[in-house]
Amino acid sequence: MRVFLIGFMGSGKTTYGRELAERAGKAFIDLDEVIEAEAGKSITEIFAGGGEERFRVLEHETLRRAIATNPEAVIAVGGGTPCYFNNMDLMNGSGTTIYLQHPPEVLAAYLEEEPDKRPLISGMDQEELREYIAGKLQEREPFYRQAQVILKWPDISAAALLRFVVRSL
16 A cells, blocks of 8 residues: 655645554655655755755655655655656556645645745745745646545545545555
8 A cells, every 4th residue: 555645735744644654554754854864955955955946856756766665655745746747647656646635725824834844935925825825726736636536625634534545445
């Protein structure tokens, strides 16, 4: 069983992923954490030093390695991961993809609490953040909707995820 959690930043991929992995007795991998550990830098520092393009290459390479070495895992990927290279096809072809779908206003409320942890939104005021989220969701939705399972807010929980995973086995 390999499960990929996808969705916009702040959708709970890491939080629910950890809990799902624990309940299912599987390893949990946060792709961003692996990238940071391997690079010896934070995502913010990677963006600052090489830009988004360099980060997306690292992200794709890390995803490929995670798939090759972890046949039994819950993998939380970054919000943009499904939108670059052939990442969505790669994930759909090697596990169950679950999109954690939230309305923009819910994401904005969550992200307003910790903007400095997210390089793409650092320095934005509330209005800029809401506009950014709405625009990015519109761009990313065609990729996110390629997920095999779409779990909509407010019905997202580790228990709900586990039910979908069990059904897909």
